[in-house]
Every structure is written in structure tokens, then in C-alpha cells.
Amino acid sequence: MPPNTGTFGQYGLSGILRAAGTVFFAYLGFDAISTVAQETRNPGRNMPIGLMASLAICTAVYITFSFVLTGLVNYHAMIGDAAPVATAIDQTPFGWLKAAVKLGIICGFLSVILVMLLGQSRIFFAMARDGLLPPLFCRTHAGWGTPVGCHLFFMVVTGVLAAFLPIEQLAHMTSIGTLLAFVIVCVGVIVLRQREPERPRVFRVPGGAFIPLAGIASCLVMMVSLDGLTWLRLVGWLAIGMVIYAKYGMHHSRRRQDRDRTCLPCGPRPDEGRVTGS
Numbered sequence: 001m002p003p004n005t006g007t008f009g010q011y012g013l014s015g016i017l018r019a020a021g022t023v024f025f026a027y028l029g030f031d032a033i034s035t036v037a038q039e040t041r042n043p044g045r046n047m048p049i050g051l052m053a054s055l056a057i058c059t060a061v062y063i064t065f066s067f068v069l070t071g072l073v074n075y076h077a078m079i080g081d082a083a084p085v086a087t088a089i090d091q092t093p094f095g096w097l098k099a100a101v102k103l104g105i106i107c108g109f110l111s112v113i114l115v116m117l118l119g120q121s122r123i124f125f126a127m128a129r130d131g132l133l134p135p136l137f138c139r140t141h142a143g144w145g146t147p148v149g150c151h152l153f154f155m156v157v158t159g160v161l162a163a164f165l166p167i168e169q170l171a172h173m174t175s176i177g178t179l180l181a182f183v184i185v186c187v188g189v190i191v192l193r194q195r196e197p198e199r200p201r202v203f204r205v206p207g208g209a210f211i212p213l214a215g216i217a218s219c220l221v222m223m224v225s226l227d228g229l230t231w232l233r234l235v236g237w238l239a240i241g242m243v244i245y246a247k248y249g250m251h252h253s254r255r256r257q258d259r260d261r262t263c264l265p266c267g268p269r270p271d272e273g274r275v276t277g278s
Contacts, residue, residue, distance in 0.1 A: 032119030121150035
């Protein structure tokens with residue numbers, strides 16, 4: 001481990017934590033697998049196998065690949081480099097190998113982008129179906145049955161962000177958002193086990209409360225290791241999300257509408273029977 005330079009986050013243990021927090025967005029790929037559970041045969045069996053197997057394989061590949069990169073180029077030469085793999089592979093004397101590796105990187109990026117857009121569009125689709133977002137996001141294509149509105153929306157938004165924001169800042173924003181989402185999921189596991197112990201569970205996590213608590217602790221440690229500006233951006237995004245929920249989602253939530261319907265003394269709701277987009 002390179003010694004710390006005297007500044008938090010620059011090598012040493014704090015540098016490892018900050019680096020782990022910075023690249024945590026890579027775990028979005030595994031998280032995206034869970035968003036397509038409704039499209040999986042026997043998800044209770046197949047989803048955990050797919051998640052754990054892909055985690056094990058990719059972890060081994062990450063470690064091996066990092067070992068190769070730092071063997072080709074001193075790690076100091078890759079600080080702040082947005083394309084460290086290309087920088088490292090350019091040090092080899094084989095022209096065909098350079099082209100093959102760079103082509104593989106491009107293909108890998110395309111597959112990652114496809115999975116990310118697929119997962120995010122399914123999340124917005126589910127939220128819109130529950131009334132938390134406008135119906136535009138849960139409309140599906142007549143022929144393909146896919147949420148085409150979501151796909152087009154995220155194509156434009158992600159393209160604009162990638163074109164105009166620094167890659168390091170994007171990585172920090174994505175990672176801290178992912179870490180916070182994982183913390184919320186871990187908390188949700190504990191809360192649901194206490195509030196609804198009899199609910200049928202297709203996916204079960206062993207170890208009682210230990211694994212969720214360990215997940216909360218590890219994610220919080222990596223979040224704390226990130227810089228203050230990233231935290232300010234997180235607070236800003238959270239504020240925007242809460243405003244959208246307070247102004248739209250809270251009032252259009254399907255769960256709230258069903259609850260209000262059951263509370264009526266008799267007769268249908270005033271807006272019942274009116275056709276809405278879906």
C-alpha cells in the first residue's frame with residue numbers, strides 16, 4: 001500500500017476507501033440484474049445465482065486486470081487519466097494487441113450502457129406504474145411492449161451529462177447515489193422483517209440482521225470517504241427528488257388512491273371511470 005501523502009484520500013488507507021467509493025458505480029451492473037426479476041424464469045432460484053456468480057467472476061477479473069495494468073505502467077502515470085487501459089496498453093510493442101484491447105473496451109462500454117439504460121428505464125417504469133411518476137414513463141410500445149418513453153428520455157439525459165460533465169465528477173455522483181440506495185435497501189430489509197415478518201419472501205438473506213448491518217456500515221464508510229462537493233451534490237439531488245415526490249408522487253400514488261377509495265363511505269370516487277394513459 002503506498003503511504004499516505006498527509007492528505008485524506010491520497011494513498012494509504014483513506015486513499016483505498018476513497019478509491020473504493022469512487023469506483024463503486026461499477027456495482028450498478030449487478031444491481032441492474034435485480035430490476036429484470038419480472039422477466040426471469042424462477043427468479044427465486046436464478047437471480048441469486050446470477051448475482052453471486054457474476055460478482056465472483058468480475059471481482060477476480062478486476063483484481064487480475066488491475067495487477068496487469070500496474071505492471072505495464074506505474075500507477076502515478078494513470079492519476080486523473082480517463083482512459084487508463086488505453087494508456088497502459090499503448091506501452092506494449094504489439095500493434096494488433098492495442099487495437100484488439102481498445103475494441104474490446106468499446107464493446108464492453110456498449111454492453112454496460114445497454115444494461116444501465118435497461119435497468120434505469122425499468123425502475124422509472126415501475127415507479128410510474130405505481131403513480132410516483134407521470135404516466136408517460138409507463139407507456140409501452142404497441143409492437144415491442146417496451147417502455148420506449150423511458151428509453152428515449154434516458155438516452156437524451158445521459159448523453160447530455162456524458163458530453164458536458166467531467167468523468168471524475170460523474171463517477172463520484174453515481175457512486176454516492178448508489179451507496180445511499182444500498183444503505184436504504186439494507187435498512188428496508190431490517191424494517192420489513194420487523195413490521196411484516198409473515199410476508200412471503202422469494203429472496204431470503206441469511207445471517208439475520210448481521211448482513212444488512214454490515215452492508216449499511218461498509219456503504220457509509222465509503223460515502224464518508226468521498227469529498228464534500230460530492231456530498232453537496234447528493235443533498236441537491238435528494239432535495240429535487242423530494243420536491244417531485246411532494247408535488248406529484250405523494251398525490252398520485254396508487255397505494256394512496258387505493259387507501260382513499262377504501263375509506264369512502266359508499267360509491268365510486270369522483271374521478272373513477274375516467275380513462276388515463278398507461
